[in-house]
Amino acid sequence: MTNLPTATGGFGDKPELTFPEGGAPADLQVQVLHQGTGSLVEAGDDLEVNYLGQSWGGHVFDNSYDRGSSISFPIGVGAVIGGWDEGLVGQAIGSRVLLSIPSHLGYGDRGVPQAGIKGGDTLVFVVDIIDSRGA
Numbered sequence: 001m002t003n004l005p006t007a008t009g010g011f012g013d014k015p016e017l018t019f020p021e022g023g024a025p026a027d028l029q030v031q032v033l034h035q036g037t038g039s040l041v042e043a044g045d046d047l048e049v050n051y052l053g054q055s056w057g058g059h060v061f062d063n064s065y066d067r068g069s070s071i072s073f074p075i076g077v078g079a080v081i082g083g084w085d086e087g088l089v090g091q092a093i094g095s096r097v098l099l100s101i102p103s104h105l106g107y108g109d110r111g112v113p114q115a116g117i118k119g120g121d122t123l124v125f126v127v128d129i130i131d132s133r134g135a
Helices: 082-088
Strands: 029-034 046-055 060-063 071-074 096-101 123-133
Antiparallel strands (some): 029 096, 046 071, 096 123
16 A cells, blocks of 8 residues: 555544655545444535545645534535545545545645645545435
């Protein structure tokens, strides 16, 4: 398996990422850090998660743990970046998942300058899947 960052903490804890030597993987990498026991997330579900997002080897650009509130969004239907749609559908509720998302499945060449995400950045997320409700 490609060298992926390691994440501290368990489900529900704000993680901290440590990055390995070398560059980011070119393809989407999905690693289940904690296997949940709930039902599987399906495309079209409304997903409720906590998350931390960091650019590869760079800074944390967003996290819901510090805000103290999870977010909800439809998954698998293009409402979020492609790496989330591809990496979270099929995961079990209660899982903690690490996603390494290449730029073509993230924000591409444009990035998100106001968040400090440069064009071409690989993004790494730790996502705690709290709940999933069918459409």
